[in-house]
Amino acid sequence: xxxxxxxxxxxxxxxxxxxxxxxxxxxxxxxxxxxxxxxxxxxxxxxxxxxxxxxxxxxxxxxxxxxxxxxxxxxxxxxxxxxxxxxxxxxxxxxxxxxxxxxxxxxxxxxxxxxxxxxxxxxxxxxxxxxxxxxxxxxxxxxxxxxxxxxxxxxxxxxxxxxxxxxxxxxxxxxxxxxxxxxxxxxxxxxxxxxxxxxxxxxxxxxxxxxxxxxxxxxxxxxxxxxxxxxxxxxxxxxxxxxxxxxxxxxxxxxxxxxxxxxxxxxxxxxxxxxxxxxxxxxxxxxxxxxxxxxxxxxxxxxxxxxxxxxxxxxxxxxxxxxxxxxxxxxxxxxxxx
Numbered sequence: 001x002x003x004x005x006x007x008x009x010x011x012x013x014x015x016x017x018x019x020x021x022x023x024x025x026x027x028x029x030x031x032x033x034x035x036x037x038x039x040x041x042x043x044x045x046x047x048x049x050x051x052x053x054x055x056x057x058x059x060x061x062x063x064x065x066x067x068x069x070x071x072x073x074x075x076x077x078x079x080x081x082x083x084x085x086x087x088x089x090x091x092x093x094x095x096x097x098x099x100x101x102x103x104x105x106x107x108x109x110x111x112x113x114x115x116x117x118x119x120x121x122x123x124x125x126x127x128x129x130x131x132x133x134x135x136x137x138x139x140x141x142x143x144x145x146x147x148x149x150x151x152x153x154x155x156x157x158x159x160x161x162x163x164x165x166x167x168x169x170x171x172x173x174x175x176x177x178x179x180x181x182x183x184x185x186x187x188x189x190x191x192x193x194x195x196x197x198x199x200x201x202x203x204x205x206x207x208x209x210x211x212x213x214x215x216x217x218x219x220x221x222x223x224x225x226x227x228x229x230x231x232x233x234x235x236x237x238x239x240x241x242x243x244x245x246x247x248x249x250x251x252x253x254x255x256x257x258x259x260x261x262x263x264x265x266x267x268x269x270x271x272x273x274x275x276x277x278x279x280x281x282x283x284x285x286x287x288x289x290x291x292x293x294x295x296x297x298x299x300x301x302x303x304x305x306x307x308x309x310x311x312x313x314x315x316x317x318x319x320x321x322x323x324x325x326x327x328x329x330x331x332x333x334x335x336x337x338x
Contacts, residue, residue, distance in 0.1 A: 077142035092130035173299025177313035208274035278336035
């Protein structure tokens with residue numbers, strides 16, 4: 001039990017790994033209890049983190065301080081690559097399960113296996129109806145799954161169950177905004193006295209509107225396709241090197257249509273990283289009118305109305321739990337649905 005610290009920050013994310021940081025006075029007990037690769041958990045979250053960094057700073061006046069950092073269990077995916085050429089076609093969830101089976105759960109090379117790792121299929125029709133057409137070779141497994149999920153506004157998580165198994169699952173938040181009439185609304189607004197402060201950000205610095213995707217071949221013989229559009233100053237171009245996508249597979253030669261579909265999918269994955277960004281970070285009241293963990297959850301879509309007239313349906317992509325001398329805060333980060 002770690003209950004004495006100067007600051008504690010815990011961040012859960014919808015479709016990326018989370019992280020934490022504890023800043024405390026250093027002593028032999030904390031050094032013993034918080035070692036590299038130990039797991040850490042808080043009652044505020046269903047996620048589990050792994051300690052991967054410890055920093056000790058010594059000061060004559062203030063004494064020694066220890067900073068403990070780590071990342072959530074989703075980060076274990078970063079320890080594997082997609083070992084062999086893998087073509088994913090058809091059902092999206094089955095494709096994610098295949099990536100995990102072949103690289104973590106039951107790989108051909110036994111030393112690549114991560115024990116007690118299981119896949120929990122979703123029955124949500126919003127997930128089971130998704131399809132995929134793409135190809136990977138040597139890609140980092142975490143990056144591949146993150147990009148595929150972010151491209152479809154899907155969340156993914158790994159939690160520890162009662163049997164100490166790593167349980168991977170896909171999920172999608174519930175729409176609680178004004179854009180639907182099925183679920184009760186969750187609204188954060190000065191009119192409801194449940195926004196303490198807020199920061200709004202919009203940026204198009206990284207925006208790309210068109211992409212040239214180059215596949216196999218050399219020089220002028222490279223096979224290419226393009227996606228997107230725009231003209232004049234509104235056109236912002238991106239080059240995607242997809243030479244790892246091959247038309248030659250274990251099952252035979254891909255048709256030109258199949259190969260181009262693989263290139264388009266890779267281009268769409270890269271383009272998803274270069275979008276017009278709108279975020280709304282707010283310190284909101286989450287214990288009275290709308291309670292986090294009861295009325296809304298990470299990944300849900302809620303309504304935001306600020307004092308300047310900005311009103312939007314926003315997805316909760318991040319939750320930060322902060323505890324220090326100033327008190328306890330729950331700070332969501334909202335990504336505006338465009």
